[in-house]
Amino acid sequence: MTLVQRSSLNSIPAYKQGATPGAAEKAFKLSSNENPYPPLDSVVAQLASELGAINQYPNAAAPELVGALSARLGVDPDTIALGAGSVEVAGQLIHATTNPGDEVVFAWRSFEAYPILTHVAGATPVMVPLDPNGGHDLAAMAEAITERTALVFICNPNNPTGTVVDSAAVDAFMARVPAHVLVVIDEAYVHFNTAAGSAIGLDFFRRYPNVAVLHTFSKAYGLAGLRIGYAVAPPEVAANLRKTAVPFGVTALAQRAAVLSLEHEDELQVRIDELVAGREALLATLRDAGIKVTDSQANFIWLSTGADTGTVDVALRAAGIWARAFPGEGIRISIGSAEANEAIATAVITALQEAPAHV
Known part of the structure; x- marks a missing residue:
């Protein structure tokens, strides 16, 4: 007997986690954009004291965290919706705004979960190619909006290329977006963005009634393993996000760790500054060696290795560098x-000496 299955899932790839080297290998896992620093000692100590209560369900409303975020960001608590990482909140946004057959527009290549989440929701992904510099082609994205479009993602900085969108360019884009279409500015890597003139999601949220912002505690705050992120969205959208969220999806430990991290942002900023400095030093070293490498405003760099991607990735792994390869396109390497x-x-x-087209 064959069990009944949803046939449309046959064409949807599973999300692919960053590759991990074997335990016996001397290697660096740099495939998942994880923060290389452990959680703050103060956060770990507080969480340890709360482990005795994990037999109880968390408060789904997360009042302490929502209150802290509201005060920190200067937004109304009703505009904040939580999820198990910003990727889960992205899924909530798609489910909350689309009906079967509606369209979700985003740049490509961008965050690889976008098309997966869109298909799972029964919507149609509209993937607009990046410009020649690896950035969002906002003019082309505006052209791609149709009467079926319900949602647009702008990933800023973009994953995996690390490029950013200019504030003036986003204003010009918003002038072409119909008022009923929600524009989501996904800022998973915003803490590493030092580019002058870059669009700032909360500024656009405050100025446009059809803008939402995605943030996460996984990257700069180093809480990837606890899974917590949030959206700042128009109140009616945020209310629907709570309806589409997995009940109790954000654990009490994740909520508490997020609150503590907000209270110690000065300590975290030291780490962020070190990662940004490491990124800039790495880019400079590669360029001094004649390597063509894209500017990045995230906690990773992007190598446009094209047809040589597989060969270069094999060479990097042989040297102990486990990065994220996108066949035929390029390689993303976390700082x-x-x-x-x-x-x-x-x-x-060393690897690109074997691929002279990229030097």
């Missing part, structure tokens, strides 16, 4: 410790 960054530079320079 790591000083030791890891030194190993990245050596491995990339």
Whole structure:
């Protein structure tokens, strides 16, 4: 007997997690954009004291965290909706705004969960190619909007290329977006963005009634393993996000860790500054060696290796660098410790000597 299954899932790829080297290997896992630093000692100590209560359900409303975010961001609590990482909130946004057959527009390549989440919701992804510099082609994205479009994602900085969108360009884009279409500015990597003139999601949320913003505690705050993110959205949208959220999806430990992290942002900023400095130093080293590499405003760099991607990825793994390869397009490498960054530079320079088109 064959069990009844949803046939449309046959064409949807499963999300692919960043590759992990074997335990016996001397290697750096730089495939998932994880923060190389452990959680703050103060956060760990507080969480340890709360482990005795994990037999109880968390407060789904998360009043302490929502209140802290409201005060920190200067927004109404009714505009905040939580989820198990910003990727889960992205899924909530698609479910809350689309009906079967509606369209979701986003740049491509961008965050690889966008098309998966869109298909799962029964909507249709509309993937608009990046410009030649690896950035969003906002003019082309505006052209791609139809009467079926319900949602647009702008990933800023973009994953995996690290590029950013200019504030003036987003204003011009918003002038062409119908008022009923929700524009989501996904800022998973916003803490690493130091580009002058870059669009700031909350500024657009405050100025446009059809803008939402996605943030996460996974990257800069180093809480990827606890799974917590949030949206700031128009109140009616945020209310529907709560309806589409998995009940009790954000654990009490995740809520508490997020609150504590907000209270210690000064300590976290030191780490962010170190990662940004490491990124800039790595980019400079690669360029000094003649490597063509895209500017990045995230906690990773992007190598446009095209047809050589597979060969270069094999060479990097042989040198102990486990990155995220996108066949036929390029390789994303997360910024790591000083030791890891030194190993990245050596491995990339050596590997690309075998692929002279990228030098």
